Amino acid sequence: MNVADLPKIELHLHHEGAAPPAFIRQLAHEKRIDLSGIFKPDGSYDFRDFAHFLSVYEAACEVLKTPEDFRRLTLAILEESAENGVVYTETFLSPDFCGGGDLAAWKDYLNAIQDAADEAERKYDITLRGVVTCVRHFGPEQAKRSAYCAAETAGDWVTGFGMGGNESIGAQGDYNWAFDCAREAGLRLTTHAGEFGGPESVRDAIRHLDVERIGHGVRAIEDPDLVGELVDRGITLEVCPGSNVVLGLFPNFYAHPIARLRDAGVKVTISTDDPPFFHTTMRREYEMLNKAFGWDDEDFTALNKTALDAAFCDDATRENILKRLEKP
Secondary structure (H helix, E strand, O other): OOHHHOOEEEEEEEOHHHOOHHHHHHHHHHHOOOOHHHEOOOOOEOOOOHHHHHHHHHHHHHHOOOHHHHHHHHHHHHHHHHHOOEEEEEEEEOOOOOOOOOHHHHHHHHHHHHHHHHHHHHHHOOEEEEEEEEEHHHOHHHHHHHHHHHHHOEOOOEEEEEEEOOOOOOOHHHHHHHHHHHHHOOOEEEEEEOOOOOHHHHHHHHHHHOOOEEEEOHHHHHOHHHHHHHHHHOOEEEEOHHHHHHOOOOOOHHHOOHHHHHHOOOEEEEOOEOOOOOOOOHHHHHHHHHHHHOOOHHHHHHHHHHHHHHOOOOHHHHHHHHHHHOOO
16 A cells, blocks of 8 residues: 555644635635735745745635634535545634634634534544644733633533744743643643744743643754653654745755654654645655655554544544554
8 A cells, every 4th residue: 555545643734724725715706805915826825934924824814704614614624634545633723713712703613613524524534623722923812812712612522722823922831821721621732832943942832831742843853852851751743744844944854853753752743734835735744754764554554543642532532533544
């Protein structure tokens, strides 16, 4: 079997960032909103660097204004993921983009997203769970609103809480209240660190937010003591190699530290981050890692089981997904 054909688990996927450009263009056309400035002539998203990427991302979100928009978006994302062999995925959902942090509005958006997830599971045999995220560059006060929305809708479907956004704004510890609120509601925790923030941001995430997963985390490779701490604590990294290469953290897949981290005993997983922005899919990630490091079926099966162990889902869901992974 080609490694790209294996069933896959993805833990790090931004909901709006997974929107196919054609979907956003169609929605903009329906709503008569001019988004021509965020696309290249070939129709793909156009951005220069990480800061510009964030502005293009938020511009694309301008057409996502109603629960129905998010229902349609969810179906489009899950159809694309299923085509790439994903059987279980977790998506980062921000109340900031789903009702502006208002709880009643958030519940309407969430119901629409869950309805689409149920439909996609029936159609495409893919399971989705939600990880609510605050947006770091929106500030700690707005993060509290997101955490409250997460806490009030925590359960079998909303299973985690995290933070994305610009790592250069503020510090991990500024968001203690939001993470404590989510933790008290029984949500499991992750946060972006060790991408542009360097290894110290990973250490801060561990110290101040007590997370069990780190989004990206790859800059930890620069600090051997930190690598050892990740191993000792059993913290899982949600690694997105293609994203890291496109954004310039590493020149190519061969230079990416995912293999070195794994060899050191760190729990690593594979995800796409914002796949259409970074011209990737889960199939492509597998193909490129196979090419760069010679990873075979056995390696990717082990990586998927690491991801399943780290997934923010209940045991019954985990058992069902394991059966899909083990299908001949």
